[in-house]
Amino acid sequence: MTAANHFDVAVVGGGVAGLSAAIFTARHGLDTAVLSAGGSLLRRNAHLENYPGFPAGVDARLLLDMTRDQAERNGCSIHDARVTRIDRDAGSGFVLGTASGEEWSAEYVVAATKNTTDYLEDLDGIELLDRGKTFVATDRSGRTGVPGLYAAGRLAEKPHQAIVAAGHGAEVAVALLEDDDRPFYHDWVTPEGYFTGRGRDVPPGCEEIDTAEHRRRERESIDVVREYVAEPHPGTPDQHPSVARED
Numbered sequence: 001m002t003a004a005n006h007f008d009v010a011v012v013g014g015g016v017a018g019l020s021a022a023i024f025t026a027r028h029g030l031d032t033a034v035l036s037a038g039g040s041l042l043r044r045n046a047h048l049e050n051y052p053g054f055p056a057g058v059d060a061r062l063l064l065d066m067t068r069d070q071a072e073r074n075g076c077s078i079h080d081a082r083v084t085r086i087d088r089d090a091g092s093g094f095v096l097g098t099a100s101g102e103e104w105s106a107e108y109v110v111a112a113t114k115n116t117t118d119y120l121e122d123l124d125g126i127e128l129l130d131r132g133k134t135f136v137a138t139d140r141s142g143r144t145g146v147p148g149l150y151a152a153g154r155l156a157e158k159p160h161q162a163i164v165a166a167g168h169g170a171e172v173a174v175a176l177l178e179d180d181d182r183p184f185y186h187d188w189v190t191p192e193g194y195f196t197g198r199g200r201d202v203p204p205g206c207e208e209i210d211t212a213e214h215r216r217r218e219r220e221s222i223d224v225v226r227e228y229v230a231e232p233h234p235g236t237p238d239q240h241p242s243v244a245r246e247d
């Protein structure tokens with residue numbers, strides 16, 4: 001196995017739960033890879049209307065593209081790979097095998113693949129729940145019975161809503177950071193002097209920025225969003241596989 005295939009965190013699944021988890025672990029300095037076979041269920045949504053921050057709704061494929069790009073901007077690497085097995089490894093934590101024959105290793109794994117669980121079935125300590133669909137048993141923060149392995153979003157029996165899945169991905173990532181024995185994590189950008197002006201050190205995951213940097217970031221965010229929404233998204237909703245298709 002090459003060093004290029006080893007990461008601190010491997011996230012299996014590129015939907016909003018997995019990408020949200022990846023953003024948080026990467027922003028806290030963990031080398032994070034997202035292994036995704038594509039086809040997030042959110043792509044079936046014709047127009048997403050209950051995701052906060054979009055008063056008139058948002059194209060679901062655009063939201064996924066923006067979230068994926070946000071993960072990459074924060075240091076995640078994203079790979080087209082279908083994980084077929086996960087094994088424990090004393091040296092690296094976990095070894096992940098893929099359909100193409102590649103192997104990846106990671107100290108931590110976040111499983112976020114909706115109801116796909118075949119790659120977990122041979123892992124000692126995992127508990128799968130059959131509720132018509134298969135889920136992974138976890139505590140409320142996504143910890144499974146296997147130390148270092150977490151489940152996020154729908155796979156962990158969370159309600160079938162994009163915002164819930166995204167929020168749970170973030171919660172799982174923070175639990176992972178706590179288990180990694182890292183200091184309490186905020187991920188908060190504050191005005192200059194917010195902490196240091198009171199004689200305090202800037203906490204881990206936080207950052208103080210002055211007015212000029214605040215304005216620079218504000219302009220950049222406006223420019224980036226404008227670019228995303230300048231034209232309608234070219235994608236169309238995926239149909240449910242059971243719906244008859246016209247030739």
